[in-house]
Amino acid sequence: MPRHSKPVVVVVEPETPGNVGTIARAMKNFGLTDLKLVNPPPLEPDGEAYGFAGHAREDVLPNADEVTFDEVVEEYHTVATTAITNEDSRKHVRFPYKTPVEVRESLETVETKTALVFGREGRGLNNDELARLDEICSIPASDDYPVLNLGQAATILMYELRSLTVDETQLPDVERERATESEIERFYDNFENFLEHAEHRDHKRPKTMRMIRRLIGRAHPTDREVHTLTGLFRRATNRFDRYEDETRD
Structure with a gap:
């Protein structure tokens, strides 16, 4: 008390x-x-x-x-x-x-x-x-x-x-613990893979990656937040892949 x-x-x-x-x-x-x-x-x-x-x-x-x-x-x-x-x-x-x-x-x-x-x-x-x-x-x-x-x-x-x-x-228990570095790095890998599909200008990708790293670094995301973002960009990349396969056919 x-x-x-x-x-x-x-x-x-x-x-x-x-x-x-x-x-x-x-x-x-x-x-x-x-x-x-x-x-x-x-x-x-x-x-x-x-x-x-x-x-x-x-x-x-x-x-x-x-x-x-x-x-x-x-x-x-x-x-x-x-x-x-x-x-x-x-x-x-x-x-x-x-x-x-x-x-x-x-x-x-x-x-x-x-x-x-x-x-x-x-x-x-x-x-x-x-x-x-x-x-x-x-x-x-x-x-x-x-x-x-x-x-x-x-x-x-x-x-x-x-x-x-x-x-x-x-007070109600609120999730405050930051996601592990390995989970955050996995998110970065998925985001970078997404960028390779979405941004074809090579000189833009490193700047965008620095920006997202700084953004995530300030945000201190939880495990749930990182898992959600990782899944979102992974699914978006998969859609890019399917679209490219369909257009090649």
Whole structure:
């Protein structure tokens, strides 16, 4: 399991039950379980929140605690989220701020009880609230439209913190091992044979072979990928041979 304490997620005065459900679902996706709500709207079992929560309706959402802002500040190291940063060192309420990646790098170096604090859908966290929180996080986005909705912002931040919250040994096993050199060389032989049929200009073939070697070298293909490519070019070469035999006849 990850060696760091998993953050809790705090939503301050959410206005829409559906957004609470969306955040609960993102928490479930990325291994977080402790949801705390400051002055939330009613969350009815047959309402929007539970409808948007997916499997988080089974545990994360029904176990959410209602807390006060003061309790969060007193109990946790807090990371506030905001879209508006005021990139000016003379204004210390929203500056300096960290990106989600920088927040992860910071939290990886310490063992602490952390709360990820999200604000209201329309107004976010106000300056008085931000002034009481320990760190500020902002998600880089286009200058033309840098404001993400609440569910998007929460999902992005939790994704970036997944090394602290998800046990990678429990993730599905994915084939990552590079094919053996002998299998890759067999592919090169088949590809070169294909080139002799498809490219009659002698000076072009060595350049093409260098290009394919560099391409495969960067790609680090798996056994399955190399076998598929080898079979593809072998069959193409065989078709060339049959066509040449037919035209000679």
